[in-house]
Amino acid sequence: MHKNKTSEPQIIYKEPYVKLYLHQENKTIKLLLEEYIIGTAAAEMPASFEMEALKAQAVCARTYAFRKLLEDKKYPGGASLSDDINSCQAYISQEEFYRRHPGYKHLYKKVREAVEQTQGEIMIYHNEPIDALYHSTCGGRTESAVNVWGTDVPYLRSVKCCYCKESHHYESVQVFSVQDFTNSLGVNNNCRPQVQISENTPNGRVKKININNRELSGEKLRHVLGLPSTWCVFNINESRVEIKSRGYGHGLGLCQYGANGMALEGKSYHQILKHYYKDIEFSQLKY
Numbered sequence: 001m002h003k004n005k006t007s008e009p010q011i012i013y014k015e016p017y018v019k020l021y022l023h024q025e026n027k028t029i030k031l032l033l034e035e036y037i038i039g040t041a042a043a044e045m046p047a048s049f050e051m052e053a054l055k056a057q058a059v060c061a062r063t064y065a066f067r068k069l070l071e072d073k074k075y076p077g078g079a080s081l082s083d084d085i086n087s088c089q090a091y092i093s094q095e096e097f098y099r100r101h102p103g104y105k106h107l108y109k110k111v112r113e114a115v116e117q118t119q120g121e122i123m124i125y126h127n128e129p130i131d132a133l134y135h136s137t138c139g140g141r142t143e144s145a146v147n148v149w150g151t152d153v154p155y156l157r158s159v160k161c162c163y164c165k166e167s168h169h170y171e172s173v174q175v176f177s178v179q180d181f182t183n184s185l186g187v188n189n190n191c192r193p194q195v196q197i198s199e200n201t202p203n204g205r206v207k208k209i210n211i212n213n214r215e216l217s218g219e220k221l222r223h224v225l226g227l228p229s230t231w232c233v234f235n236i237n238e239s240r241v242e243i244k245s246r247g248y249g250h251g252l253g254l255c256q257y258g259a260n261g262m263a264l265e266g267k268s269y270h271q272i273l274k275h276y277y278k279d280i281e282f283s284q285l286k287y
Ligand SMILES: [Zn+2]
Pocket: 137, 138, 139, 140, 141, 161, 162, 163, 164, 255, 257, 258
């Protein structure tokens, strides 16, 4: 059980139950916040990861959820949280985890332990819960919020990550026929595509790109083509478009495979989180 240090700021939160909207079933359930965190950590990170990585994930999930609760965003059924990853975090119930991973009950138990060992712990910056974004694999360097949103978030700044090389998403190649490529983007397909990256972030991710005179944001490009990330370079010939990508996800905050790499090197979950979120502190929710 995590012991709170008396020097840590404390946030009193008297309602340990949350309402979660299950978007595929279109129903809302009520469960304890810590039970929700177990289901989220189990859904968002491979349970085979190292214990310290799972603990880092649990603190991220709890911080992200607590910030949502404070925002009091309402999903259907009066829920404050949703299992739709497009607007919140994924969630898997214990029953569903057992059904999908028969013979791996011990891994769910491991996730539960990671959550219990960090019970109530969140990350704060200037006494506010941080926007604890995380992603699968950064590809060697995380991204700064200012380069994605145009707004600086002091704790979401680019950091070097030499810990996620084991991820199969570290580097990958996507190949499209010229026709599929131009059709997907809705651009003129009479000739070899003219692709010009108009703006990169200082870390190498595509910010703006011009394809056959149509300008797109890097995020739009990623979404339309289903690319793993916006960190990509193009190789084009008459018949095909080859896109080499680095990493998987938006690149902001914790790199999950990097967290596992750090854990394998013996780093604690506090060290992991302090690497990916700059100048944060830890705080304890009091139930
Ligand atoms: Zn990484």
